[in-house]
Amino acid sequence: MLINTDPFFYAVAVPAVLLLGISKSGFGAGFGSLAVPMMAIAVTVPQAAAILMPVLLLMDLLGMAAFRNNVDRELLKFLLPYGLVGIVIGAGLFKLLEPSWVAGIVGVFTLLFLAQRLLFPPQSDAPPPPKWLGRLLSVTSGFTSFIAHAGGPPLNAYVIPLKLSPLLFTGTMAFFYFFINLAKWIPYAWLGLLDMQNMLTSLVLLPLAPLGVWLGVRIAHRIQPRLFYRLLYLGMFLTGLKLIWDAFR
Numbered sequence: 001m002l003i004n005t006d007p008f009f010y011a012v013a014v015p016a017v018l019l020l021g022i023s024k025s026g027f028g029a030g031f032g033s034l035a036v037p038m039m040a041i042a043v044t045v046p047q048a049a050a051i052l053m054p055v056l057l058l059m060d061l062l063g064m065a066a067f068r069n070n071v072d073r074e075l076l077k078f079l080l081p082y083g084l085v086g087i088v089i090g091a092g093l094f095k096l097l098e099p100s101w102v103a104g105i106v107g108v109f110t111l112l113f114l115a116q117r118l119l120f121p122p123q124s125d126a127p128p129p130p131k132w133l134g135r136l137l138s139v140t141s142g143f144t145s146f147i148a149h150a151g152g153p154p155l156n157a158y159v160i161p162l163k164l165s166p167l168l169f170t171g172t173m174a175f176f177y178f179f180i181n182l183a184k185w186i187p188y189a190w191l192g193l194l195d196m197q198n199m200l201t202s203l204v205l206l207p208l209a210p211l212g213v214w215l216g217v218r219i220a221h222r223i224q225p226r227l228f229y230r231l232l233y234l235g236m237f238l239t240g241l242k243l244i245w246d247a248f249r
Contacts, residue, residue: 004051004201009042017055017205021212022219023152023235024059024174034235036148037242045100049149050193053185054202055209056149060178062213067171072164076175078131079138079155083180086142086151091187094147104247110153110240114233126161134158145180146187150243153236166223 004010016038023035039048137158145151155176159169188194223231 002196002200003204004043004197006042009039010204012038012041013051013205014208017052017208018212018215020052020055021059021209021214022216024056024063024177024213024216034239034242036150037239037246040246045148046094046191046193047198049147050188050195050198051202051205052149053181053188053194054199055205056177056181058206058209059213060174060181062210063170063174063216064178066213066217067167067174070165070167070171071175072168072172075159075162076172078134079176080179082135082138083142083145083151083155083176084183086139086144087146087180087183087187089139090143090146091191094187094191097147100247100249104244107153107240107243107245107247109157110236110243113153113157114237114240118233129158129161142180145177146184150239151177151180153239156236 016035019038020035035052036045036048039051043051137154141151141155144154152173155173159173164172185194
């Protein structure tokens with residue numbers, strides 16, 4: 001069979017893709033990290049990650065077009081090289097690591113970050129996080145993005161304390177993940193993940209990408225910053241729980 005015809009797969013894949021589209025353009029990568037864990041209920045984590053590759057490419061292009069005037073270029077220049085290092089590490093270790101355990105580690109650190117933010121909220125005059133932390137979390141983001149498209153939680157731990165506006169946050173993340181996701185194509189092909197069945201299945205889901213991005217863009221232009229970050233925290237909380245659940249299931 002050249003295409004996945006399992007109804008249960010589409011029952012989880014359709015909401016996962018819509019959630020990913022909303023995340024890509026409206027709420028950074030908080031909710032979007034749930035997409036692969038949701039789809040992994042029906043298929044393996046590597047297969048879910050491969051199916052989402054063309055979908056991510058289209059979403060990234062749409063997000064970049066929508067937020068092309070809302071990018072912190074200096075922040076992007078700082079984060080991107082280290083994110084690409086994480087891609088290289090992920091490609092080298094992909095066959096040696098169990099994806100569910102990588103996801104579990106990401107989930108634990110996501111919940112620890114949220115606990116720290118909620119129990120010890122930063123003061124209005126608090127300095128930005130140190131550069132070394134940005135480098136480390138960018139590498140981690142590239143690595144976890146390669147393994148399971150779960151690069152959002154580590155990077156959010158550095159970018160959220162910078163207190164960007166919702167539009168600037170979303171636009172900068174849209175450009176960052178476009179280059180990160182583009183860098184995955186060659187190693188994914190080298191690892192044999194971009195086979196005919198995965199790509200044809202992705203084409204079936206592709207029309208959902210503009211709908212999710214459209215919903216996210218409308219939300220991002222209308223939401224208040226305080227509510228924006230509360231929803232982002234909620235997405236990270238749900239992501240952390242789901243990733244840990246998958247690791248120990």
